[in-house]
Amino acid sequence: xxxxxxxxYIHFFAVLLPVLALSLVAIxxxxxxxxTPQLRLAILIPAALLGAWYAVAMRLSQIxxxxxxxxxxxxxxxxxxLFGGAFGLWALARLTKxxxxxxxxxxxxxxxxxxxxxxxxxxFLIGWAAGVIPWQFALPxxxxxxxxxxxxxxxxxxxxxxxxxxxxxxxxxxxxGMIDFLVAVLxxxxxxxxxxxxxxxxxxxxxxxxxxxxxxxxxxxIFLAFHLVSISRLHRSSKNFxxx
Numbered sequence: 001x002x003x004x005x006x007x008x009y010i011h012f013f014a015v016l017l018p019v020l021a022l023s024l025v026a027i028x029x030x031x032x033x034x035x036t037p038q039l040r041l042a043i044l045i046p047a048a049l050l051g052a053w054y055a056v057a058m059r060l061s062q063i064x065x066x067x068x069x070x071x072x073x074x075x076x077x078x079x080x081x082l083f084g085g086a087f088g089l090w091a092l093a094r095l096t097k098x099x100x101x102x103x104x105x106x107x108x109x110x111x112x113x114x115x116x117x118x119x120x121x122x123x124f125l126i127g128w129a130a131g132v133i134p135w136q137f138a139l140p141x142x143x144x145x146x147x148x149x150x151x152x153x154x155x156x157x158x159x160x161x162x163x164x165x166x167x168x169x170x171x172x173x174x175x176x177g178m179i180d181f182l183v184a185v186l187x188x189x190x191x192x193x194x195x196x197x198x199x200x201x202x203x204x205x206x207x208x209x210x211x212x213x214x215x216x217x218x219x220x221x222i223f224l225a226f227h228l229v230s231i232s233r234l235h236r237s238s239k240n241f242x243x244x
Contacts, residue, residue, distance in 0.1 A: 002130055002132065003211075006123075006127075006211050006212060007211045009120075009123055010211045010212070010214045013117065013120055013219060014054055014214065014218065014219075016117065017117060017219060017222055018047070018050045018051075018054070018222075020114060020117070021046070021050070021114070021222060021226075022043055022046060022047055022050075024106050024110055024111075024114065025042060025043060025046055025102060025106075026039075026042075026043055027105075027106060027107075027110070028101075028102035028103060028104075028105040028106040029042040029043065029102045029105075031105035031106075032101045032102050032104070032105045034098070034101070034102075038098065041098075042098060042102055046092070049092075050222075053085060053218065054218055057081060057214060057217040057218045058214065058218075060077065060081070060213075060217060061210040061211060061213040061214050061217055062210050064209070064210070065077050065078075066078040066081070066208050066209075066213035066216065066217050067192070067193070067194065067208050067209070067213075068188075068189055068192045068193065068194025068195065068196070068197070068208055069194055069195055070194055070195060071195050072195055074195075078208060078213070078216050078217060079185075079216075081216070081217050081218075081221065082185075082216050082217070082220055082221050082224070083221075083224075084221075085218075085221030085222075085225070086220075086221040086222075086224035086225045086228065087225075087228070088225075089221065089222065089225035090225050090228040090229055090232070093225070093229050094228075094229060094232050103229050103232075103233070104233070107159070108159060108170065108230060108233050108234070109155065109156045109158075109159030109160055109166075109170075110156065111226055111229060111230040111233065112152045112155035112156045112159065112169075112170055112173050112174075112230060113152055113153065113155075113156035114152065114223070114226045115148055115149055115151070115152030115173060115177055115223060115226065115227075116149050116152045116153050116156070117149065118145045118146070118148045118149035118152065118177070118180075118223060119145060119146050119149035119150070120145065120149075120219070121141060121142050121144070121145020121146060121148075121149075121184075121215075122142055122145065122146055123142070124137065124138040124141050124142035124145070124207075125138055125139075125142040125143070127206070127212075128142070131203065132203070132206055133203075133205060133206060133207070134191045134199065134200030134203045134204070134205055136187055136190070136191050136199045136200055137184070137187045137188055137191045137200070137205050137207065140183045140184070140187055141180070141183065141184035141187060141188070141207075144176075144179070144180035144183055144184060145180060145184075147176055147180065148173070148176050148177040148180045151169070151172060151173040151176045151177065152173050152177070154169050154173065155169040155170045155172070155173040158170075167234070170230065170234060171234065173230075174227050174230055174231055174234070177223070177227050178224075178227055181220060181223075181224060184220075185216075187199075188205060188207050188208065188216070191204065191205040192204055192205040192207065192208050
């Protein structure tokens with residue numbers, strides 16, 4: 001029953017997050033004044049990439065490829081997907097001509113708002129209550145995700161209202177979100193079976209097992225990519241940051 005709940009949860013957000021991301025791309029592309037063919041490509045290319053990425057990540061999750069390496073010499077596939085995916089999406093958004101034109105036109109408050117669904121990490125607390133996720137991971141990662149989602153909402157709200165502390169809240173949301181990822185990755189490694197399993201030997205973490213392995217394999221890279229784009233935008237403009 002719990003496995004079915006976890007899988008359904010994963011499938012729901014596997015649809016929601018790409019749809020939200022593509023909606024922001026469409027908004028930015030429209031504001032950038034792209035031609036109709038360019039607009040189609042601007043949506044179809046990310047959609048195809050996210051679809052292919054999801055399919056590959058799901059397969060790797062199913063065969064256990066996202067497990068923490070048993071030794072330091074084994075390839076860290078899950079970290080390669082996590083950071084490689086995040087930086088790949090960031091590069092597409094900031095290092096390509098069309099990607100930069102689009103991401104520059106997305107209201108920076110909406111970039112922060114994308115972190116609101118991070119509250120989905122509250123699932124870890126449910127897993128802890130059910131006795132399948134150790135508290136050493138569930139508490140910092142679950143509460144951290146909820147905090148990151150709330151911070152994203154606060155930043156978006158401040159930008160929307162034109163509040164004088166909007167920039168501070170944008171920076172704060174990015175700091176909270178990035179620290180949350182760092183803590184979750186470290187505690188995830190230290191509570192899972194693998195080369196650095198030092199906590200939760202009685203109840204090893206299942207975050208790198210199917211289907212929860214889709215968190216580091218698919219969800220986290222997308223959230224992280226939005227942080228990186230937001231940080232790039234903040235770095236580029238220290239004053240006129242509310243809109244592009």
